[in-house]
Amino acid sequence: MALLNRSGNAFAMRDNPPSIWPDFLVGQAEQPARVLLVDDDPLVRHVMAQELLADDRITLVDQAGSVREGRRKIAQHAFDVLLVDLNLGDGTGFDLIELAKRSRPGVEVVVISAIEDEPQVLHAFELGATGYLLKNAWFGNFPQAVLQVVNGGASITPSLARRLLHRLDQRDAGQTGPVNRTKLSSRERDVLKMVASGYTSAEIGGRLGISLRTVNAHVRNIYSKLQVKNRAQAVSYATDRGLI
Template sequence: MHHGPTSIWPDFMAGQSEEPVRVLLVDDDEHIRRVIAQELMADPRTLLVAQAASLREGRRAMRLHAFDVLLVDLYLGDGEGFELLQCLKTIHPHAEAVVISLMDDDEQVVRAFELGATGYLVKNSLFGNYAQAVLQVVNGGASITPHLARRLLQRFGAAPAARQDVRDGAGESEPLSLREKEVLGMVASGYTSAEIAARLLISAATVDTHIRNIYRKLQVRTRAQAVRFASLRGLF
């Protein structure tokens, strides 16, 4: 039954039963595709519009179908999912991308975020479900497997060179206000603009204004880039 999740889903958020979030799935593992497809089809807020089992099929599907979120494995039989992340920028620049992979190598995760991904999920780990991940990113949040997020924050937050740069004034950006740091910290925790607004008792429009200011001050274009930059610079 779908009454639980949808009955409390705010009507201003993307993913209503009459207009579900459209998803394109690219993974060469048939079993994983079946599992993800079942989860997406079980939630009326998400709609699986197409599946692909290879890099070549993925490229074709991206051109044939309209979609809001790309779920993509990094290792496909005939190439790497990184190529699809690059293609996404030109074919569907407004679509979100979430990587699904068995690998959680830090460098691969960082590369995926640099290519514009707003989520990174490690298969066979605890992170909720794929429908929730899709809804998170399409509503302005980030979706990342919890233990991976913690490891990355520890890694970047512990980088002595980055902290030394801040002390020495090297590579300084315009300083963030206390409220902007607070908003950025919540973005890093995966909260959507609406959730941040509710927690801070401000409007979603005000949250979006803070996020735009954060982008401008840090000279970044995506939430993932903002979080990574802030972690490297020890801003929170």
């Protein structure tokens, strides 16, 4: 059964879960959003898997319990969203985020974590994550997060989002004197334009013919000059002021 909105677009009725889901969004029963789940806690994986499998807009293509296994699964499967814990027994989820974004540029990443660690959050976003959820969060569930990011949105635990916004407010309130925000070099502008286009640091280095270390140095300089903490803030600030 389908309903029509005022523009004439179809909205599909869902029995599981009961909802109205537009047919033009990613995540349909006949073509669900594909998820790869990586967490080293079997119980957490089981609970999350059950939650994902209960939504017919999502398919769980596979699971992994370690960085090593996650690398193999990333190479084996096509998927749309990587749900990944940062603290894995044999390494960190950061390695898998970088690998996923490098090998599958269109993939979205949602971090699942037991703690609200601001430096970890910012680093995950710098690497290309578009979501960060606490495992015990009451607001929002994992299927909702998957559907948000795969359709161009972002998903972050509300309490953590509030803390980050408060941190930005404090930073802005504490700024005094002139800020050297517009004196980006030509190469820094090139790097920032590619960051805004969604390229990873490795891809930027390859396209510009410079090393990964040089790219990261340019990114750090951009952060310093614009007085921002991550790529999203840098792109937002530069775009608003016509720097790129």
